[in-house]
Amino acid sequence: MSTPTALIIDDEPDIRELLEITLARMGIEVETAADITTAKRLLEANPPQLCLTDMNLPDGNGIELVHWIQKVCPQTPVAVITAYGSMDTAIESLKAGAFDFVSKPVELPRLRELVQSALKLSEPDVEEMPADDPGLLLGQSEGVRRLRNQTRKLARSQAPVFISGESGSGKELVARMIHLQGPRRDGPFVAVNCGAIPSELMESEFFGHKKGSFTGAVDNKAGLFRSADGGTLFLDEVADLPLNMQVKLLRAIQEKAVRPVGDSKEVPVDIRILSATHRDLPALVQEGTFRQDLFYRINVIELKVPPLRERPDDIELLSRHILERLARDYECEPAQLTPAALNKLKDHAFPGNVRELENILERAFTLCDLDQIDAADLHLGSAPVPGGSSNISEAIIPNEAPSLDLPEDGELDLENYLESIERKAIEKALEATRWNKTAAAKKLGISFRALRYKLKKLGME
Structure with missing residues (x-):
């Protein structure tokens, strides 16, 4: 493996020497420059694997150099050295295309982390690495092509990215793709829905707590920030934060450290923040329900995920992928969409986006008797016919259905209650047909495929 190279640009000899010694001890071959003119000459002659530049230089500033590097040698990650507390300057450099920034006085552990992350960008390309569900980024429409290109580009940076888009459009998948294609890909990816955490537990969930710090704290807890150390923290529905x-949260992001509940010391964390919401965050800032300083900190770069209705030509490819996955999950032959079904999907507005498409196809997949899904099987704009209900409780003979006793105190867990009805009905049908699944499905008034789906969902196989 060849020796990595770096270029340090700073007009202060002491700073240049400190940085050069630090990088040399990391096994990096270092060149130095005292001004932008010299730096450009060295960069053009032999682009290094990392460029580290001061912000204020005799013949220009670091932002100008970042822009120049983006045009001339975009494969070279560049980090800027900013004055202490100059967060606005740091954010400006990230928007210009800087990989990351480090503040003066330079903390050597932080510098080493930055350098190691930058050098990973020159390792073998991982752009084609699959995500958890690559189908959500499938498509040949202009919007999806642009989205894929943007995620590849943003993966090379450490800038906070705000992902905007409607519910169900695939914002978390985009965040995963940024993580998997970047230098933090070997670290954890921690996703959290900010709207799903009770407000009284939020600080403990994010920052952790010490044992005994409050009632119920029976053990030490790391928290989401420390769980994501060395990787990426994805804050979904960030607009729901009180x-x-x-x-x-703003303090933790700025200080790159967290203080667990009940602890007097801050713990440093090395994470990249990605965030998302389906709500209009600038409008919430205007209303005063979302802090403007936090908005500017997490919204350094905005990435918009197009809704499904803006890319109808991608529906066929997405549908095929979803149906093939369903067939694998439920060990059935894949179903095919008829031309009429495909046209009906293309005409649908999809307010729930890709998530809605998945739900529609899963329902149709379980209800169709043959290996073809026709327009009627989609049940768009109409309720499913009684004989083809995916809810087995609707197919039970009325006098066999158990009575529903609502609890006096507390709430009824309706989902589990309905599942228990389905489980009992399936068991009864299988016993009556001596475990002949085809006959049991007929007795239940559902398709064989729907029975297979229910058996797998309820863990009855």
Whole structure:
């Protein structure tokens, strides 16, 4: 393996020497420059694997150099050295295309982390690495092509990215793709839905707690920030954070450290923040329900995920992928969409986007008797016919259905209650037909495929 190379640009000899010694001890071959003119000459002659530049130089500033590097040698990651507390300058450099930034006085552990992350960008290409569900980024429409290109480009940066888009459009998958294609790909990817955490537990969930710090804290807890150390923290539905938590989140992001509940010391964390919401965050800032300083900190770069209705030509490819996955999951032959079914899907508005398409196809897949899904099987704009219900409780003979006793205190767990009805009905039908699944499906008034689906979902295989 060849020796990695770096270029350090700073007009202060002491800083240049400190950085050169630090990088040399990491096994990196270092060149130095005292101004932008010299730096450009060295970059054009032999682009290094990392460029580290001061912001204020005798013949220009670091932002100008970042722009120049983006045009002339875009494969070279460049990090800028900013004055202490100059967060606006740091954000400006990230928007210009800088890989990352480090503040003066330079903390050597932080510098080493930055350098190691930058050098990973020159390792073998991982752009084709599959995500958890690559189908959500499938498509040949202009919007999806642009989205894939943007994720590849943003993966090379450490800038916070705000992913906007409607519910069900695949924002978490985009975040995963940014993580998997970047230098943090070997670290953890931690996704959290900010709207799903009770406000009283939010600080403990994010920052962790010490044993005994409050009632119920029976053990030490790391928290989401420390769980994501060395990787990426994805804050989904970030607009749902209460104001008091927004203040604490902003401090943790700026200081790159967290203070667990009940602890007097801050713990440093090395994470990249990606965030998303389906809500209009700038409007919430205007209303005063979302802090403007936090908005500017997480929204350094915005990435828009197009809704499904804007890319109808991708529906066929997405549908085929979803149906093939369903067939693998339920060990059935894949179903095919008829031309009429495909046209009906293309005409649908999809307010729920890709997630809605998945739900529609899963329902149709389980209900169709043959290996073809026709327009009627999609049940778009109409309720499913009684004989083809995916809810077995609707197919039970009325006098066999158990009575529903609502609890006096507390709430009824309706989903589990319905599943228990389905489980009992399936068991009864299988016993009556001596475990002949085809006959049992007929007795239940559902398709064989729907029975297979239910058996797998309820863990009855």
